[in-house]
Amino acid sequence: MPLFDSLYNFAHWLTQNREEAEDLVQETYAKALKGFGSFQPGTNFRAWIFRILRNTFLTSRTGLAATRTVPLETEDEEQTVAVSRETPESILLEQAGQQQVQAALEQVPVIFREVLLLCDVEEMSYQEIADTLGVPIGTVMSRLYRARKALRTALQEQDKMRETKHA
Amino acid sequence: MPDDRWQPKLDQYLDSELSAEEMRGMDAHLRECPSCSGDALRRMQLKRATRLAGQRYTPSAEFRRRIERQVAAKRRPARGWLWMPALAMAAVVLLVATVTVGRWYERSRSEQLLAELADIHVADLASPTPVDVVSTDRHTVKPWFQGKLPFTFDLPELQATGYTLVGGRVAYLQHEPGAHLLYDVGAHHISVFIFRDRPEIERAFPARDSTSRMLSFHVESWAKGGLRYFVFGDASPEAIQGLSRLLKQAGA
Numbered sequence: 001m002p003l004f005d006s007l008y009n010f011a012h013w014l015t016q017n018r019e020e021a022e023d024l025v026q027e028t029y030a031k032a033l034k035g036f037g038s039f040q041p042g043t044n045f046r047a048w049i050f051r052i053l054r055n056t057f058l059t060s061r062t063g064l065a066a067t068r069t070v071p072l073e074t075e076d077e078e079q080t081v082a083v084s085r086e087t088p089e090s091i092l093l094e095q096a097g098q099q100q101v102q103a104a105l106e107q108v109p110v111i112f113r114e115v116l117l118l119c120d121v122e123e124m125s126y127q128e129i130a131d132t133l134g135v136p137i138g139t140v141m142s143r144l145y146r147a148r149k150a151l152r153t154a155l156q157e158q159d160k161m162r163e164t165k166h167a
Numbered sequence: 168m169p170d171d172r173w174q175p176k177l178d179q180y181l182d183s184e185l186s187a188e189e190m191r192g193m194d195a196h197l198r199e200c201p202s203c204s205g206d207a208l209r210r211m212q213l214k215r216a217t218r219l220a221g222q223r224y225t226p227s228a229e230f231r232r233r234i235e236r237q238v239a240a241k242r243r244p245a246r247g248w249l250w251m252p253a254l255a256m257a258a259v260v261l262l263v264a265t266v267t268v269g270r271w272y273e274r275s276r277s278e279q280l281l282a283e284l285a286d287i288h289v290a291d292l293a294s295p296t297p298v299d300v301v302s303t304d305r306h307t308v309k310p311w312f313q314g315k316l317p318f319t320f321d322l323p324e325l326q327a328t329g330y331t332l333v334g335g336r337v338a339y340l341q342h343e344p345g346a347h348l349l350y351d352v353g354a355h356h357i358s359v360f361i362f363r364d365r366p367e368i369e370r371a372f373p374a375r376d377s378t379s380r381m382l383s384f385h386v387e388s389w390a391k392g393g394l395r396y397f398v399f400g401d402a403s404p405e406a407i408q409g410l411s412r413l414l415k416q417a418g419a
Contacts, residue, residue, distance in 0.1 A: 004234065005226065012224035022230050029234055101220035119182060120214050121221035123278065126184050144178065148213065 003046060006122060007053055013117055014057050014066075014110060024060070028053040047124070047131035054114065054132060066110040104154035112147030119144055170200055177207050181214055194401070208289055215286050218279070276371035280340065281397075285384055287338050287347060288358040288399050297356075298334030298349050308335050312346055318394060320346065320361050323417035329353075330410055341367065350410060357400035357410055364395040387411040 007028060012021035031052050057063040105113060118124045118132060129140045173196045179185050180193045197204045291297045300311040305322035312319070315337050325332060331351045338347035338360060345362035362368065372388055372395070385407045387398040398411045 004231065008226040008230075009222065009224045013221070018224075021224070022226070025226070025230075026234060026237065029238060033238065098216075098220050101216045102223055105217070105220055116217055117221050120217040123218075126182070141179070144182075148178065148210075151217065152213065 003049060007049065010050065010114075010117055010122070011053060011057070013105070013113060014054075015060075015062050016106065017062070020060070020062055024053060024057055027056050031056065044128055044131055046122075047128045050118070050122075050132045051134065063110075100155065100158055104151055104158060107154040107157075108147060108150045112143060112150050115140065115143045116147045116151065170196065170203055173197075173200070174203055174206060177203065177210055181207065181211055198401075205293070208293055211286060211289065215282065218282075276367070280368065280371050281386060283340055284358070284360055284386075284397055284399055287340075287360075288384070291336070291338075291347065291349070291358070292356055297336075298347075299336040301334040303332050305332060308332060308348065311335065312337070316344055316346060318361075318363055320394060321417045322348070323413040325350075325413070328409075328413060330357075330413070352402055352406050352410070355400055355402035355406065357398060357402055357407065359410070359414065360397040360399065362395050362397075364390045364393055368395050389415070391415070 004025075008021060008025050011024040011028075012018065015021045015024060028049065032049055035052075105116070108116065115129060115133070118129045119126075124132065126137050126140045130137045133140065135143075173193060176185060176189065176193065180190065183190075185193060197207055300308055302308050302311075305324070309320070309322055312335065322332070329352055333349040333351055333356070335346055335348040337344050339345070340360070340362050343362060343365065345360055348359040348361070350357045350359060369390070372390070384399055384401055385404045387396075387407050389396050389411070396411075396414060398407050398414070400407060
């Protein structure tokens with residue numbers, strides 16, 4: 001089945017729960033099969049099915065709760081050209097293991113986590129991400145900028161906690 | 168100080184979202200600006216760490232079977248011939264989608280491997296000790312790998328070729344050890360990676376020989392004798408191909 005593993009991984013990251021992820025993927029396939037007529041051959045199949053999954057998630061109880069807590073009022077295209085002056089070297093990424101990065105990803109709000117997953121894990125282009133999320137490319141860039149910043153902050157906080165523990 | 172004109176575009180550069188002209192401009196800038204190149208390296212490490220950490224969850228075999236049954240049941244025709252044209256159309260679309268996705272997976276796998284090699288190449292060059300065995304003599308460098316790698320390889324004689332062997336170290340691609348050799352040509356550094364040609368690599372690079380680009384690096388790759396070779400660097404395509412020819416002639 002095309003994209004089954006990717007859809008499940010994405011669903012599990014969104015829901016943070018195995019059973020909910022399975023329900024989400026199952027519903028996605030049911031909707032995709034039912035609405036196959038709405039898929040236009042020649043358009044992006046991957047963005048189409050990821051969009052179904054993501055929209056299904058957003059209307060679920062977990063999705064509604066997760067997105068209600070994220071402030072988007074500052075979201076605009078100007079964010080993307082803001083010059084970043086944070087000091088990512090303090091993150092010591094090379095010392096952070098995979099589990100630390102996974103824990104940091106869990107800390108990132110779902111609306112930023114999803115854009116990181118689509119860009120860095122699924123390796124979608126900005127246009128594909130825009131199609132999946134139903135937002136302009138400028139918003140994709142803005143969210144990516146904020147998502148990476150949030151991930152760095154989460155890693156830095158973990159680093160500080162580790163240092164405190166060892167002190 | 169980071170350059171205010173280029174630094175805000177680093178993420179787009181690493182996401183391959185800049186125009187070809189801007190990619191070239193950024194390449195040139197990164198060669199001259201240590202602040203931005205250091206920043207680019209850190210961002211690339213974060214991107215790579217996110218990719219590896221993000222591939223976390225795998226569906227169970229039981230769940231896979233359940234979905235397969237669900238899809239199969241939906242595909243089954245309810246009223247015989249009345250559904251045939253719609254099914255035929257759906258089959259064609261699914262076939263196109265599957266082929267497209269298959270090609271995307273293949274490309275994605277190769278890009279992922281090349282991205283890992285780009286990380287190693289850049290990170291090693293940024294390191295104060297890019298190689299663990301420092302020697303221009305192939306008869307010193309090759310034996311250094313004895314006992315460190317589960318295979319052996321031949322290195323070419325470079326006299327009067329313009330290439331210089333700098334040294335080597337052990338590198339890891341998807342947790343498998345291999346050889347990372349560093350060569351100089353003019354002012355450029357070229358990395359040569361040698362790994363066992365495992366099924367995952369074969370699937371990512373189905374063609375025996377391939378030429379590609381990753382983040383504006385030129386890459387030559389080929390398989391021979393159960394080994395997979397990658398020649399990788401920011402030198403000209405001709406320089407990369409020239410070193411590849413020498414390696415192939417050396418029995419590679």
